[in-house]
Amino acid sequence: MNDDKLKTSAQNAFTQYLLQKRLRKTPERYAILDKVFDTVEHFSVESLYASLEGEAFHVSKATVYNTVQLLIECGLVRRHQFDNKSAQYERVPGVGNHHHLICTQCGKIKEVKDPELIKVLNGKRYPTFTTDYFVLYVYGVCSRCAKRNRKNKNDNK
Ligand SMILES: [Zn+2]
Numbered sequence: 001m002n003d004d005k006l007k008t009s010a011q012n013a014f015t016q017y018l019l020q021k022r023l024r025k026t027p028e029r030y031a032i033l034d035k036v037f038d039t040v041e042h043f044s045v046e047s048l049y050a051s052l053e054g055e056a057f058h059v060s061k062a063t064v065y066n067t068v069q070l071l072i073e074c075g076l077v078r079r080h081q082f083d084n085k086s087a088q089y090e091r092v093p094g095v096g097n098h099h100h101l102i103c104t105q106c107g108k109i110k111e112v113k114d115p116e117l118i119k120v121l122n123g124k125r126y127p128t129f130t131t132d133y134f135v136l137y138v139y140g141v142c143s144r145c146a147k148r149n150r151k152n153k154n155d156n157k
């Protein structure tokens with residue numbers, strides 16, 4: 001599916017959700033949805049708000065926050081909490097399931113796809129529980145930090 005189609009189907013899903021919850025279909029909510037689907041990388045409420053402002057689209061931060069929560073509830077957006085940073089979000093459709101390699105030293109996050117593992121996890125069934133999705137975080141040290149660590153160690157010799 002290309003990005004336009006993804007966006008259209010996300011808009012439809014969002015409309016269904018708003019109708020079902022008897023919430024208003026405001027242009028602000030759809031503008032935020034559009035922006036989310038134009039963003040491939042992770043974003044925070046702050047960065048989403050800033051990029052809307054950058055396009056002279058004025059909407060309150062509370063509206064951005066609330067709309068992102070609605071998008072999570074209808075399964076279009078996923079929330080991440082990496083360490084003590086503010087919550088990060090990413091769209092679900094079109095991004096594909098990936099997991100995150102997180103450097104415990106510099107906080108850098110790298111996304112990796114691991115189809116083999118995804119297949120195993122997708123096949124997992126837990127009793128008395130229906131899985132919607134899963135998120136996997138792998139903590140370790142990135143190559144840059146590893147290099148710096150080696151250098152520091154040598155310098156201290
Ligand atoms: Zn690092």
Ligand SMILES: [Zn+2]
Nearest residue numbers: 042090100111
């Ligand atoms: Zn991600």
